[in-house]
Amino acid sequence: MKRIIFPLVAIPMLFSLAEAKVFKAYNGDVDFNHSKHMGMYPCTECHEGPPRPFGIDKAKAHKLCIGCHTKEGVGPTRHCSGCHGNKSKDD
Numbered sequence: 001m002k003r004i005i006f007p008l009v010a011i012p013m014l015f016s017l018a019e020a021k022v023f024k025a026y027n028g029d030v031d032f033n034h035s036k037h038m039g040m041y042p043c044t045e046c047h048e049g050p051p052r053p054f055g056i057d058k059a060k061a062h063k064l065c066i067g068c069h070t071k072e073g074v075g076p077t078r079h080c081s082g083c084h085g086n087k088s089k090d091d
C-alpha cells in the first residue's frame with residue numbers, strides 16, 4: 001500500500017517545489033527560487049529532519065538566508081532590496 005500512496009503525494013509536491021516561493025513581507029515580498037537552491041545544496045543544509053515547512057519567520061530567514069550568502073560570498077547580503085521586492089524573471 002505504501003508504495004502506491006507515496007508517488008501520489010510526492011508528485012504534486014515536486015510540482016509545487018518547481019515554482020519560486022514568495023515570502024510575504026511588508027517591506028517587499030521575497031522571491032525565493034527553491035528549486036535552484038535545492039539543486040546547489042543538500043536538503044539538510046536548510047531543513048533539519050524531514051524536508052517540509054519549518055515556520056519560517058524574519059529571524060529564521062535572516063539567519064538562514066543571509067548566513068549562508070555571507071559565508072559563501074554569494075547572493076544578496078547587505079542590500080535589503082536584493083531580497084525584498086525582488087522579482088524573479090518568470091513573473
Ligand code: HEC
Nearest residue numbers: 023024025026030056057058061065066076077079080083
Ligand atoms: C537573503 C535575503 C534577505 C535579505 C538580504 C534581507 N531579508 Fe528581510 N527577510 C527575508 C525573508 C525570506 C523574510 C520573510 C520571512 C517570513 O516569511 O516571515 C524576511 C523578513 C523581513 C521582515 C519582516 C517583514 C514582515 O512582514 O513581517 C523585515 C522587517 C525585514 N525582513 C527587513 C530586512 C531589512 C531591513 C534588510 C536589510 C538590512 C533585510 N530584511 C534583508 C530575506 C531577506
Ligand code: HEC
Nearest residue numbers: 013016017037038041042043045046051052053054055056
Ligand atoms: C537553501 C535552503 C533550502 C534547501 C537547500 C532546500 N530547501 Fe526546502 N525549503 C526551504 C525554505 C526556506 C522553505 C519554506 C519553509 C517555510 O515555509 O517554513 C522550504 C520548503 C520546502 C517544502 C515545503 C513545501 C513548500 O513548497 O513550501 C518542501 C517539501 C521542501 N522544502 C523540500 C526540500 C527538499 C526535498 C530539498 C532537498 C532536495 C530541499 N527542500 C532543499 C529552503 C531550502
Ligand code: HEC
Nearest residue numbers: 030032033041045046064065068069074075076082083086
Ligand atoms: C546554503 C546556502 C544558501 C542558503 C541557505 C540560501 N541561499 Fe540564496 N543563494 C545561494 C547561492 C550559492 C546563490 C547564488 C546562485 C547563483 O549565483 O547562481 C544564491 C542566490 C540567491 C539569490 C539571487 C537570485 C537567485 O535566485 O540566484 C536570492 C534572491 C536568494 N539567494 C535568496 C535566498 C533566500 C530568500 C534564502 C532563504 C530563504 C536563501 N537565499 C538561502 C545560497 C544560499
